Every structure is written in C-alpha cells, then in structure tokens.
Amino acid sequence: MKPLDPRLLRRSRAARGFLAAGGALALVQSAAIVAFAWALASLVTGFIDGMQMADGMPFLVLLVAAASVRAVAAWLWDVVGSAGATRVKAELRSELLAALEAQPEGLPDFPTARIATLLGPGLDALDAYFGQYLPQLVSTIVVTPILIAMAWIADPLSGLVLVIVLPLIPVFMALIGMATQVVQRRQWESLATLSRGFLEVVGGLSTLLLFRRADRQTARIRAVTDDYRSHTMKVLRITFLSGFTLEFAASLSVALVAVSIGLRLVAGDMTLIAGLFVLVVAPEVFLPLRNVGAAFHASTEGVAASVDAFDLLDAAEDANRASVRAGAHAGAAADAGAGLHLRGIRVLRGDRVVLDGFDLEAERGDLVAVTGESGSGKSSLFAALLGFTSIEGDARLDGSVLGAGADVGTRSKMAWSGQAPTLLAGTIASNVRLGDEDADPALCTRACRLAGVELDVGLRLGPGGSGLSGGQAQRVATARAMHRLLARDARLLLLDEPTSAQDAARESALGDALVELASEGRIVIVSTHRAALATRADRIIELDPAHV
Numbered sequence: 001m002k003p004l005d006p007r008l009l010r011r012s013r014a015a016r017g018f019l020a021a022g023g024a025l026a027l028v029q030s031a032a033i034v035a036f037a038w039a040l041a042s043l044v045t046g047f048i049d050g051m052q053m054a055d056g057m058p059f060l061v062l063l064v065a066a067a068s069v070r071a072v073a074a075w076l077w078d079v080v081g082s083a084g085a086t087r088v089k090a091e092l093r094s095e096l097l098a099a100l101e102a103q104p105e106g107l108p109d110f111p112t113a114r115i116a117t118l119l120g121p122g123l124d125a126l127d128a129y130f131g132q133y134l135p136q137l138v139s140t141i142v143v144t145p146i147l148i149a150m151a152w153i154a155d156p157l158s159g160l161v162l163v164i165v166l167p168l169i170p171v172f173m174a175l176i177g178m179a180t181q182v183v184q185r186r187q188w189e190s191l192a193t194l195s196r197g198f199l200e201v202v203g204g205l206s207t208l209l210l211f212r213r214a215d216r217q218t219a220r221i222r223a224v225t226d227d228y229r230s231h232t233m234k235v236l237r238i239t240f241l242s243g244f245t246l247e248f249a250a251s252l253s254v255a256l257v258a259v260s261i262g263l264r265l266v267a268g269d270m271t272l273i274a275g276l277f278v279l280v281v282a283p284e285v286f287l288p289l290r291n292v293g294a295a296f297h298a299s300t301e302g303v304a305a306s307v308d309a310f311d312l313l314d315a316a317e318d319a320n321r322a323s324v325r326a327g328a329h330a331g332a333a334a335d336a337g338a339g340l341h342l343r344g345i346r347v348l349r350g351d352r353v354v355l356d357g358f359d360l361e362a363e364r365g366d367l368v369a370v371t372g373e374s375g376s377g378k379s380s381l382f383a384a385l386l387g388f389t390s391i392e393g394d395a396r397l398d399g400s401v402l403g404a405g406a407d408v409g410t411r412s413k414m415a416w417s418g419q420a421p422t423l424l425a426g427t428i429a430s431n432v433r434l435g436d437e438d439a440d441p442a443l444c445t446r447a448c449r450l451a452g453v454e455l456d457v458g459l460r461l462g463p464g465g466s467g468l469s470g471g472q473a474q475r476v477a478t479a480r481a482m483h484r485l486l487a488r489d490a491r492l493l494l495l496d497e498p499t500s501a502q503d504a505a506r507e508s509a510l511g512d513a514l515v516e517l518a519s520e521g522r523i524v525i526v527s528t529h530r531a532a533l534a535t536r537a538d539r540i541i542e543l544d545p546a547h548v
Contacts, residue, residue, distance in 0.1 A: 007310040012091050018084030022135060025080065026142035029073045030436050033143070033284050034150050036066035041276035048272070075134045085130035089123045092309050099316035107315045117195040118312070122305030132295035139288040149283045151278050155270065158257050158278045162285055165253040169289045183238060187231035194224045244528035250286040257282045339363040339398070339493060340523050346392040347377060347384045354380045357395075360541065362525065364491065367518040369534040370527040372543035378527035379419065381543070385417060398491055415485035416494040421477030423465025427459035431465070432479045439487035447486060450513035451479035452506050471501040478510070485522065493517060495526040499533050511536035 005010050046056055096119060103318055152159025201217045208214040252346040258279060264270040340362040347355035355377035362368050370378050384391035385402050395402040423431050430446050448457060453475045461467045468476065478498050485493050499507040518524045526533065534540050
C-alpha cells in the first residue's frame with residue numbers, strides 16, 4: 001500500500017492545495033523547533049555561567065515565542081487537515097457519482113454494496129488520513145531533514161549518528177506496513193461483505209417473511225459480523241505491536257545520541273550549549289517518523305477506500321474510452337439535419353448484443369411505436385439513445401451524436417420516462433417539476449392534463465411516492481417527462497410502456513396527448529405491448545431480439 005497514492009495528487013486539486021499548505025506549516029514548525037532548542041540551550045548555559053535575568057530576557061522571549069508558534073502551527077494543521085479531508089471527500093464523491101452516472105449499467109467488479117460502502121464509511125475514513133497521517137508524513141519529509149542538518153552543524157558526530165540510525169525506523173515501518181496492508185485489506189473486504197449481506201437481507205426481507213425463512217438469515221449476518229470483528233481485532237493487534245516497536249527503536253536511537261554526548265561532555269570534547277541543543281533536537285528528529293507509524297494504522301481504512309475509489313474511476317474511464325472508440329468507428333455519413341437518424345445500430349449489454357442492425361428515420365412531428373416481445377431490446381434501445389449503455393453504429397438527433405462518444409449535454413434534447421415510475425417524497429407538483437422547478441407553473445398544469453393526472457397537484461406523497469396506485473404513479477412519471485419536454489423545449493420524447501398499468505380509456509387519452517405533442521414539431525417514440533396505443537402511431541416498428 002503506497003503511503004501517498006499518486007492518483008490522489010493527479011485527480012484532486014484540494015489534495016495538492018493541502019500538501020502545499022502543509023509544506024509551509026512544516027517549515028514554520030522546523031523554524032520554531034530550532035529556535036526553541038537554541039533559546040533553551042542558551043538560557044541553561046547562560047544561567048550556569050552566571051548570566052543575569054535581564055540578559056536572559058531575549059532568550060526567554062524567543063523561547064515563549066517559538067513554543068507559541070509551534071502550538072499555533074499544530075492547531076493550523078488540524079484546521080487544514082479537516083478542511084482538506086472535507087474538500088477531497090467532496091471531490092471524490094462528485095467524481096464517483098459522475099462516473100457511475102455515465103455507467104448506469106454498473107461496472108463488473110463494483111457491485112452496489114461495494115459502491116455504497118465506498119461512498120459512505122469508506123470515504124469518511126479519509127478524515128484520519130488527512131487529519132493524522134498526511135500531516136505527519138509531510139512533517140517527516142520537511143522537518144526531519146532540516147533538524148538533522150541543524151544537529152550536524154552543531155555537532156557533526158551526533159549528526160552522523162542520526163543519519164545512521166534513522167533509516168532503521170523506516171525499515172521497521174515498511175515491514176509493519178506490509179503486514180498491515182494484508183490484514184487491512186481483509187478487514188475492508190469483510191466490511192464490504194457485511195454491507196452486501198445486510199443489503200441482500202433487507203432487499204429480500206418481504207420474501208423471507210412470506211416463506212418464514214427470515215430467522216435463518218440471523219446466523220448468516222452473525223457469521224459475517226464476527227468475521228469483520230476478527231479482522232478488526234487483527235488490525236488493532238498489529239497497531240499496538242507496531243507502536244511499541246517504533247517507540248522502542250526511537251528511544252534506543254535517542255539514547256545512543258545522548259550517551260555519546262554525555263561521554264564527550266565529561267571528557268571536555270564538546271561544549272555544553274551544543275550538547276544541550278542536540279539533546280533537545282534529537283527527539284524531534286524521530287517524532288514525525290514515530291507519529292507517521294502510529295497514524296498509518298488509523299488511516300489505513302481511508303487509504304484502502306481511496307484505492308477502491310481510484311480503481312472505480314479508472315474502470316469507468318476505461319469503459320468510457322471503449323465507448324468513444326466504438327463511436328469513432330461509427331459511420332460518418334449521417335444526415336446532419338433535423339430529426340432522429342439511426343443507421344446500423346448495435347446495442348450491447350456488457351458483452352451481450354441485444355439489438356443488431358436497427359435502422360430508424362424519424363422527422364419532427366412523427367409518432368413512432370416500437371413493439372416486440374419481452375427481451376427484444378425496446379428498453380435497451382432507449383437506454384442506448386440516452387447514453388446509458390453501449391451502442392455501435394450511427395445515431396444522431398438534430399445532427400448531434402447519440403450514445404457512444406456523445407456529450408452528456410445532448411440529453412437536454414430528450415425527455416424520458418421508464419417502465420418503473422420513480423417518485424420522491426413530496427407533492428405531485430414537485431415530482432412533475434423535478435429538475436425544472438423554475439419553469440412556468442402553467443406547464444405543470446398542461447403536463448398533468450396530457451398525462452391524465454387528475455389528482456390535486458398539491459397532494460403530498462410518502463417516501464418512494466407511496467400513497468398512489470401503480471397506474472397513478474405511472475401517470476405522474478409520464479407527466480414529469482412531458483413537463484421536461486415542454487420546459488426545455490426538447491426535441492425527443494421517449495416513453496417506455498407508459499400504459500402498462502392503464503385502462504383502455506386512459507390509454508386512448510394518452511394516445512391523443514402524444515399525437516398533440518408530435519403535432520407541435522416533436523418526435524415521440526413509445527414502446528408498448530398494447531395494440532390500441534400502437535395504432536395511434538404514424539409508424540410501427542417491431543423489434544426482433546438479436547441472436548448473437
């Protein structure tokens with residue numbers, strides 16, 4: 001496990017700013033330590049030599065000032081660490097959510113539970129990484145060499161001893177780090193397993209209760225929890241042992257310097273002020289290294305989470321690059337004018353081809369019905385047009401490329417409603433106006449009329465849109481798509497099985513509404529199993545599943 005993942009600096013501006021501020025604070029701390037050691041050594045030797053209090057006041061003032069500056073620098077480290085952790089977590093979460101949005105089908109090696117663990121407690125563990133570990137790492141890089149140089153200037157022999165014994169601690173830290181990496185990774189994996197198991201039980205709880213099998217999951221959750229507890233205790237055991245090892249090595253190193261100085265002071269081969277100065281500085285040389293070792297264990301969960309985050313981002317980028325390459329090889333001879341033009345479309349779900357060789361030419365004002373048996377690729381076609389799944393071939397809307405290689409902004413030209421309505425807690429109006437809250441209220445009224453929403457738009461819904469029947473929820477979701485179409489003056493409306501939960505009268509009314517929207521110069525594409533709705537379309541396209 002790397003002490004500092006280079007991908008963190010490459011991706012995070014906040015991390016680079018944190019390290020820059022930390023380097024400045026480390027320089028201030030170095031100056032404060034040197035000033036404190038010199039002032040203290042000067043005061044002690046001066047008083048031994050009979051110096052008056054008035055003559056020692058400048059050294060006393062310097063001593064207090066150096067101690068105050070060091071305390072303020074330590075406080076600023078806490079402030080900078082907390083702020084840095086907050087900003088980096090916000091950046092990473094934003095990048096992760098954007099990457100996941102660009103890959104709505106998910107990534108093969110990142111199941112939902114692993115992603116939820118990463119976005120939640122995983123990134124929260126970066127607080128210890130930035131609040132404890134990185135400050136000490138920066139101090140080690142900046143403060144330790146400066147203090148060794150000052151000790152060398154004051155007493156070359158002591159400086160030589162420090163240079164010889166100092167590498168022993170990083171060696172111990174490397175050995176401990178390798179052992180910690182293994183157990184910490186297992187702890188992180190057991191936490192992901194625990195999260196996945198818990199989510200699976202919660203997701204299937206109704207089925208388990210129905211078949212009276214809920215009690216059997218207790219043993220499973222208990223076993224996974226015990227496994228996580230066991231791995232956590234192993235991490236703690238290594239933490240305590242490593243802390244003792246580092247303290248012991250540092251204490252022996254400082255003692256070696258102190259014994260050497262004591263013998264030479266007795267022999268008269270060294271001045272007292274130089275000896276006191278080195279004795280004060282020597283523990284400070286080892287302090288950052290000791291703190292790095294102690295803080296490393298507190299930050300390992302955050303380090304593991306950041307590695308997972310960067311792996312996810314890299315996997316998403318690889319998938320995007322593959323999509324762009326696929327789009328780059330698409331035919332370039334498409335009509336760049338108005339309308340929807342699909343030529344030789346090939347839609348993939350992972351490595352599986354679900355639609356192959358599909359063509360569609362739709363001009364503004366067209367209402368197109370897409371039919372076909374379940375699994376023929378109707379929903380996959382919509383997902384490909386929206387850029388949510390891989391697509392090969394030439395697909396353009398008003399001249400803009402769709403699917404692979406498309407700019408996400410192209411979606412602003414589309415409005416869409418899927419098979420399963422997804423509603424939020426709040427009023428019907430807030431659900432319909434979602435994403436376009438500042439639009440003219442009259443558009444909400446019209447969208448509800450077109451979609452057949454006859455309920456009071458001020459009616460409040462519970463979590464997940466509870467309080468509505470399946471058909472009512474479907475009409476509200478359709479109204480939301482229509483409101484987006486009207487508010488953004490979009491060109492394309494995609495409705496996936498909008499009447500699957502509607503009666504014949506409402507289906508007929510929706511058909512009239514779709515004809516009205518198409519007559520205003522928009523393209524409307526609806527997938528349906530219902531013949532009554534399909535017959536209202538200008539053109540019916542029946543899909544056959546790709547047998548590849």
